[in-house]
Amino acid sequence: MENNVKLDPHGEALLQQYRELYPSLDSIAKTVYDQLQGALREQGIYVNSIEYRVKTEKSLIGKLERKGAKYKTIYDITDLVGLRIVTFYTDEVDKVAAIVKSIFDVDWQESVDKRRLHQLDSFGYNSLHYICRLKDQHQDDVDLRFEIQMRTALQHVWSTIEHDVGYKGEVKMPKEYRRQFSRLAGMLELVDEEFSRLRTVLTDYRRQIQSLVKSGQLNEVTLSGDSFRSYLEMHPFERLNRRIAAVNQAEIYPVSLMKFLPLLESFGFETLGDVQQFIEENSEDAYQLALSQLAVTDLDILSSGTALQYLCLVHVLKHGGRREDLKFVYDTINGKSEANARLADRMLEQTETSRIKNPRQN
Numbered sequence: 546m547e548n549n550v551k552l553d554p555h556g557e558a559l560l561q562q563y564r565e566l567y568p569s570l571d572s573i574a575k576t577v578y579d580q581l582q583g584a585l586r587e588q589g590i591y592v593n594s595i596e597y598r599v600k601t602e603k604s605l606i607g608k609l610e611r612k613g614a615k616y617k618t619i620y621d622i623t624d625l626v627g628l629r630i631v632t633f634y635t636d637e638v639d640k641v642a643a644i645v646k647s648i649f650d651v652d653w654q655e656s657v658d659k660r661r662l663h664q665l666d667s668f669g670y671n672s673l674h675y676i677c678r679l680k681d682q683h684q685d686d687v688d689l690r691f692e693i694q695m696r697t698a699l700q701h702v703w704s705t706i707e708h709d710v711g712y713k714g715e716v717k718m719p720k721e722y723r724r725q726f727s728r729l730a731g732m733l734e735l736v737d738e739e740f741s742r743l744r745t746v747l748t749d750y751r752r753q754i755q756s757l758v759k760s761g762q763l764n765e766v767t768l769s770g771d772s773f774r775s776y777l778e779m780h781p782f783e784r785l786n787r788r789i790a791a792v793n794q795a796e797i798y799p800v801s802l803m804k805f806l807p808l809l810e811s812f813g814f815e816t817l818g819d820v821q822q823f824i825e826e827n828s829e830d831a832y833q834l835a836l837s838q839l840a841v842t843d844l845d846i847l848s849s850g851t852a853l854q855y856l857c858l859v860h861v862l863k864h865g866g867r868r869e870d871l872k873f874v875y876d877t878i879n880g881k882s883e884a885n886a887r888l889a890d891r892m893l894e895q896t897e898t899s900r901i902k903n904p905r906q907n
Contacts, residue, residue, distance in 0.1 A: 552606065552609055552610060552613065553613070555613060555614065556606075556609040556610065556613040559609055559619050559622075560602070560605065560609060562618065562619035563602070563605055563619050563625070564602070566625075566689075567599065570599045570600075570625055570626050570689070571599050573626050573679065573689055573691060574597045574598070574599050574626045574628070574691070575597070576679065577597065577628055577649070577677075577679070577691055577693075578595065578597040578628060580649075581595055581628065581630065581644075581645070581648075582595060585644060588640075588644060590637065590640055590641065591633075592630055592631060592632050592633070592637070592641065593631040593632060593633055593701075594629075594630075594631045595628065595629070595630050595631075596628065596629045596631075597626070597627070597628040597629075598626075598627055598628075599625065599626055599627075600624060600625045600626075600627065605622075605625075608622070620688050620689065620690070623652075623655055623676045623690045623691070623692055625689075625691070626689070626691035626692070627691065627692045627693075627694070628691065628692070628693045628694070629693075629694045629695075629696070629701075630693065630694070631696060631697070631698050631701045632697050632698070633697070633698055633740075634697065634740060634741040634744055635697055635738060635740075635741045636745075637697075638672075638673055638696065638697060641695050642673055642675065645675055645677065645693055646675075648680070649675075649677035649678065649679065649693075650677060650678040650679075650680055651675050651677050652675075652676040652677065652678065652690060655676035656674055656675045657674050658673050658674075659672055659673070659674065672694045672695060672696035672700060672704075673694070673695040673696070674692060674693070674694050675692070675695070676690050676691070676692055677690065677691055677692075677693055678690050678691075697737055699733050699736060699737045700737065703730065703733055707726070751771050751775070754766055754771055754772045754775050755775045755778075758775045758776055758778075758779065758817065759779075763776075763816065763817035763818040763820075763821050764816050764817075764818030765816070765818075766816055766817040766818070767815065768806075768810065768814050768815055768816055768817060768819065768820065770806060772817055773803065773806050773809075773820075776820065777803075781820075781821070781824060782802070782824070782849070782852040782853050782856075783849075783852075785824075785828050785831060785832065785852035785855075785856070786847070786851055786852040788832055789831075789832060789835045789839065789847065789851055789852060789855070790847050790851075792835065792836055792839045792840055793839055793840075793843065793844055794845065795846055795847045796845065796846050796847070797846075797847055797849055797851075798846060798847075798848055798849065799848075799849045800848045800849050800850050802849065802850055802853055804850075804877060804878065805850065805853050805854075805857065805877070805878070807877055808857050808873075808874060808877050809823075809857075811873070812857075812860060823856065823860065824856060827856050827859045827860055827863070828856070830859045831852065831855035831856045831859045832855075834855050834858060834859055834862075834896070835851070835852075835855045837895065838895070850878065854874070854878055857874050858871065858874055858892065861874060866893065866896070868886075868889050868890065868893060869889075871888075871889035871892050871893065872885050872888075872889040874889075
């Protein structure tokens, strides 16, 4: 017997049932885990982690020693199989719970929502506990249940910290330390809620941006990562890309244009309206520059960033045409390299007689 614990005959009988049942417990744990993973993936919900375990014999012996008399059979112990789903945000706990309800039979009498207890020092234990059964139990004479705990990442971390320092241990903690724990728990609970609130606010902001972009109110949209990403969904460079590709009947392969954002910001653009104006003012010159370079080649594949690249080069040439500015364009697009300096020099040579000039020099 582990740890020299002596169980009464009833406890020994339950322990023997557990040993005989262990293969089924392990099988159910893996089945439930796989079903949860698949359902979350299908719904597009990304969680911090999913863990599963079968209660160890040592842990079960401790439980039977303390309160084995309350269980008639091994099937009355509902946490022999346990799973924990850790979400990033508080509102996602309810989304996960809805998925759990849809794929398993929930024993509502045994389940508990500890979030509703509202105890000041219970932040790390404010998880949602569902006791469940598989909907298609294969063993007609077996009623195996399992526990699914759902909590946020901050709740999980706090629970681990509490356990580590022995806050819930046998030694009674002095009042001043309990007060500190309660204060920290309250702060973390507030942070947890604020993260969820902030995500909701940002989601609403992105939707507002998308609405403004779709309605063409570009001057009202500040240039940012989110707004530029929404703007790209309108394919603002597609027309110029196709025109350039027609020079050599080239194919266009898609690439991310987000790497151009620092360039546009470096030009002093503050709104999507500035970017739209930039396109309108420079498209013809960008096409002519591309034509002068591509017409003498046999390139038959171009990236979807070609148009924006030539637009940026034209913008620099019109506003001083400095070698370091041209190199910055190439460094941003291609990654920093000495070869970009040579590309900048070649661009300056090729455009010495070009009509692309600084407007202040006209």
